[in-house]
Amino acid sequence: MNVPSDHRKSREIVERPPFQVSFEFFPPKTDVMEERFWESVHKLAPLHPRFVSVTYGAGGSTRERTMRMVSQVKAETGVDAAAHLTCVGATKAEVDQVVHAYKTAGIKRIVALRGDPPGGVGQPWVQHPGGYTNATELVAGIGRIGDFDISVAAYPDKHPQSPNWDVEIDNLKRKLDAGASRAITQMFFDNAAYYRLLDRAAAAGITAPIVPGIQPIHSFKQISGFAAKCGANMPAWVAARFEGLEEDPETHALVASAVAAEQVLELVDAGITEFHFLTLNRSNLVLALARLLGVRPD
Numbered sequence: 001m002n003v004p005s006d007h008r009k010s011r012e013i014v015e016r017p018p019f020q021v022s023f024e025f026f027p028p029k030t031d032v033m034e035e036r037f038w039e040s041v042h043k044l045a046p047l048h049p050r051f052v053s054v055t056y057g058a059g060g061s062t063r064e065r066t067m068r069m070v071s072q073v074k075a076e077t078g079v080d081a082a083a084h085l086t087c088v089g090a091t092k093a094e095v096d097q098v099v100h101a102y103k104t105a106g107i108k109r110i111v112a113l114r115g116d117p118p119g120g121v122g123q124p125w126v127q128h129p130g131g132y133t134n135a136t137e138l139v140a141g142i143g144r145i146g147d148f149d150i151s152v153a154a155y156p157d158k159h160p161q162s163p164n165w166d167v168e169i170d171n172l173k174r175k176l177d178a179g180a181s182r183a184i185t186q187m188f189f190d191n192a193a194y195y196r197l198l199d200r201a202a203a204a205g206i207t208a209p210i211v212p213g214i215q216p217i218h219s220f221k222q223i224s225g226f227a228a229k230c231g232a233n234m235p236a237w238v239a240a241r242f243e244g245l246e247e248d249p250e251t252h253a254l255v256a257s258a259v260a261a262e263q264v265l266e267l268v269d270a271g272i273t274e275f276h277f278l279t280l281n282r283s284n285l286v287l288a289l290a291r292l293l294g295v296r297p298d
C-alpha cells in the first residue's frame with residue numbers, strides 16, 4: 001500500500017488534524033429510539049462531520065422514515081446529510097421519484113446500493129420487475145436526475161456474491177466510473193483486508209477514495225451476528241478478546257473501546273485520513289474515537 005511519507009502518526013495528533021469523519025445512523029422505529037437518534041445526532045453534529053448518512057431498510061421498508069430523518073438532520077443541525085438508497089422492491093420510476101424528492105428537498109448526497117436480495121441474505125438476487133439491476137445502474141440513474149455526490153459500497157472481505165476478486169474489483173470500478181465519487185466499505189475487523197482492497201483497487205486504476213467503515217463492537221453478540229450476515233470476517237483473535245464477557249458489560253465496554261481505538265489508530269499510522277463510523281445511533285464510543293483523531297466539538 002502506498003502511504004504518503006508525510007502522514008501523521010497517531011501519537012502525534014495534538015490538535016485538529018486533517019481528518020474527515022462521517023457518521024452513519026439508521027432510521028428509528030419507535031419514539032424511544034427516535035429520542036436516542038436525536039440525542040446522538042446532536043452530540044455528533046458539532047464535530048463537523050463531512051456528512052451524516054441514514055440507512056435504507058431492507059426491502060426499501062424505511063423509505064418514508066429515511067427521507068424524513070435525512071431532511072430533518074440537515075434542517076436541524078446544518079450538517080450535510082446523505083440518504084442511502086437501494087434498488088430493492090421498487091420500479092425504476094419509484095426509485096427515481098425518491099431521488100427527485102431529495103433533489104427538491106436540497107439533499108445532495110446519496111449512498112447508492114443494490115440492496116440485499118428480497119429473499120434474504122444468502123438467497124440469489126432477483127431484480128424487481130422494472131427495477132434497477134444493480135448499484136451501477138442506480139448510480140447512472142441518479143446521475144440522470146441531478147448533480148448528486150454519490151457514494152457506493154466496497155467490501156474488504158469481498159461481497160459474498162462475488163465469485164472472485166476480479167469480479168469484485170471490476171464491479172467496484174464500474175460503479176465509480178458510472179458517477180460515484182467515493183466508496184465506503186462494509187465493516188471489517190482486520191485492517192490487512194482493507195489494505196489488500198486498497199492495493200487491488202489501485203492496481204485496477206481506481207483513484208476514488210475508499211473510506212473505511214468502522215463498526216465499534218458495542219455488543220459482540222450483535223455485531224458478530226451482523227458480520228456473519230453480511231459476509232464480513234470476524235477474526236478469531238477479535239472474538240477471543242470478548243470471550244466470556246457476556247455477563248460483564250463494564251469490561252465488555254472497555255474492551256470494545258480498546259479494540260476500536262486500536263483499529264482506528266493503526267489505520268492512522270498507515271496514512272488513512274478519512275473515516276466513516278457506523279454509530280448504530282449511539283454516540284459515546286464514536287465521540288471517543290473521533291477525539292483520538294483530534295476531532296472535537298467546537
Ligand code: FAD
Pocket residue numbers: 054055056057058059084085086111112113114115116117133134135136152153154159160161162163167168171175184185186187213
Ligand atoms: P452491487 O455493487 O450492485 O453488487 C452486488 C453483487 O453483484 C456483487 O457481488 C457484484 O460483484 C455482483 N454484480 C453486480 N453487477 C454485476 C455484473 N454486471 N456482473 C457480475 N456480477 C455483478 N443495504 C441496505 O439494504 N440498506 C442500506 O442502507 C445499506 N447501506 C450500506 C452501506 C454500506 C457502506 C455498505 C458497504 C453496504 C450497505 N448495504 C445496505 C448493504 C448492500 O445493500 C448489500 O451489501 C448488497 O448485497 C450489495 O449492494 P451493492 O451496492 O454493493 O451491490
